Amino acid sequence: MTQKFNAQTRQNDNQFWMHPWEYMASAGQADRTIITQADGIYVQDDTGARMIDGPAGMWCTQIGYGRKEMADAIAEQVVKLTYINPFSLSAGPPAQLATRLAQMAPGAMNHVFFTTGGTTAVETALRFVHYYNNVKGRPLKKHIISRSDAYHGSSYLTGMVAGKDRDKSFLDITMPQVHLLSTVNPKRRPADMSLEEFCTARVNELEAKILEIGAEKVGAFIAEPVQASGGVIVAPNGYFKRVWEVCRKYDVLFIADEVVTAFGRLGHWFASKEVFGVEPDLVTCAKGITSGYLPMGACLIADRVFDQVSGDNAKGGSFAHGYTNSGHPVCSVAALKNIEIMEREGLLAQVRELAPHFQQRLKSLRDIPLVFDTRGIGLLGCVECTVRGVEHSGMSPEELLALDVDLGARIDRHCQEMGLMLRPIVNQCVFSPALIITRKQIDEMFDIMREGIVRTMHDIEVDLGYSVA
Ligand SMILES: Cc1ncc(COP(=O)(O)O)c(C=O)c1O
CATH class of the missing domain: 3.40.640.10 (Type I PLP-dependent aspartate aminotransferase-like (Major domain))
Structure with missing residues (x-):
């Protein structure tokens, strides 16, 4: 019953909902992740997978989901x-x-x-x-x-x-x-x-x-x-x-x-x-x-x-x-x-207390060769990934953009499989978790992100034949 309902939701979504920033070439076939419920810093999709909501909706769910x-x-x-x-x-x-x-x-x-x-x-x-x-x-x-x-x-x-x-x-x-x-x-x-x-x-x-x-x-x-x-x-x-x-x-x-x-x-x-x-x-x-x-x-x-x-x-x-x-x-x-x-709940003070740890964990991703830059402040962060050298490889701007979009999508996919949703902006994974996030959850988030980027780097080398390291 639930499965049938989810399939219907996907069909309705593809067919009738024109989303913000709709990518028109794939309109009607986007097959977006369907979120069925959420609590605290987590969202759950229609397969039952529970993930940390990295961007907190769109930088907005400060107190977390599902407050009675x-x-x-x-x-x-x-x-x-x-x-x-x-x-x-x-x-x-x-x-x-x-x-x-x-x-x-x-x-x-x-x-x-x-x-x-x-x-x-x-x-x-x-x-x-x-x-x-x-x-x-x-x-x-x-x-x-x-x-x-x-x-x-x-x-x-x-x-x-x-x-x-x-x-x-x-x-x-x-x-x-x-x-x-x-x-x-x-x-x-x-x-x-x-x-x-x-x-x-x-x-x-x-x-x-x-x-x-x-x-x-x-x-x-x-x-x-x-x-x-x-x-x-x-x-x-x-x-x-x-x-x-x-x-x-x-x-x-x-x-x-x-x-x-x-x-x-x-x-x-x-x-x-x-x-x-x-x-x-x-x-x-x-x-x-x-x-x-x-x-x-x-x-x-x-x-x-x-x-x-x-x-x-x-x-x-x-x-x-x-x-x-x-x-x-x-x-x-x-x-x-x-x-x-x-x-x-003293959330402002909590953010000030946790921000240095959050920023330190973010910065530590810089040792991964696919990472071009990390930056952030407070509970805001971004990790920008790129295949070094491709800008001089003769690829057109469209091809470079497609590669960057692919990179972001792969990182997101790997992270989702491990329990973290990122929703990248092209090759920039931005995240701003709910302000109720704990130190332990911050660690969990960055552990997954590191592994997701490393797996993507492997894909890029094996599937696409680029040398990253
Ligand atoms: C800095 C800034 N200003 C304005 C907006 C637009 O807000 P809304 O999408 O609620 O209209 C956004 C949305 O992301 C934003 O980030």
Whole structure:
């Protein structure tokens, strides 16, 4: 019976569900792993195999799966008050959540705009930049500066400020008012450049770009404190604070996209101030805000920015932007319960305590010849694998991409067989386990990962005939 049900699910999925980032050549035949249940840091697939969920969903299941008290809180709110029209009404849970977020925020940020997820949070921030400068009588100050390897969402505007380049997407991804700076990935710096020089070069690049466009035309700079989907890229020490200072110098709003880094990933509610010493003008968050139990996001606005376009400065304007599900009461209750659990279980402190061990285990993978780089911070990590020398072998970019995709898929397959799900981004295995992970489980995770990479290396040599070691 179960087997029949699973087969039906697979057929329905293949036939009717067009997934995010659908690879169109194999649409209808993707045969995705079907997850049937989950608890704690584990997921179980339709064959009954139980695996550590390496990426915690998509960097989001902070408190782990299957919490009964979360289910009870959500159920209670569904019965009590399912919905309110957020354009004209209010309710206890979103008002209380806004207060909590303002208290946790990096700096004086007492204005919380609720959204439905990360994309809508970033879209809100970008549209607010437009609004702000129009109200201030600076209609030209709309250019946005972003960075290579960035990911900020999948709406038209947020897609424009993304900087990932390996997808052959056929989507329009350029806009004259959006400018991308070079990667901040230290591993990609010129061989003769020190980390300090690299950092200065990237900071100077921002300043030069502002001057090239004209500061009077640059509305905002947007940056993830750590570029997550781009492959967990951690910029050199001091970079984030220095680019923030450049923005302040030229009156350019600084948007910190904390969709991944907020809610404990780096051991703090938000990473901007506590980890990087920055008080942004706008902060976006989502994902971990509800630990993935329900969809929600938020855009926080600093008082010094909000005050300039509100009250006596409002010029009669209204920020004509909003969502039917902004501040949804049930999602708000899920976020409040999530915060309560994280506080009660001391998860922020636990992440700070376990992070050095996690990072040390990650770094220790570097001795495997297939590993090109490892990088990470907090409970965020990435291991990037590559067959050395192939870039000079005369292969086309398409062939190189296919080899890298194959590499990632093989590592994932081997790891899944041993009880760890990774879901690589091409040849980069990124992972961000639930924050409740224990030291023993971290060891188990890295032991499997090591073996999965070693087995893949063997495949590459035996099946594909490349020499790796
Ligand atoms: C930094 C960042 N911003 C925005 C988003 C978009 O969030 P969502 O998928 O919830 O719309 C993501 C998603 O991965 C993200 O990593």
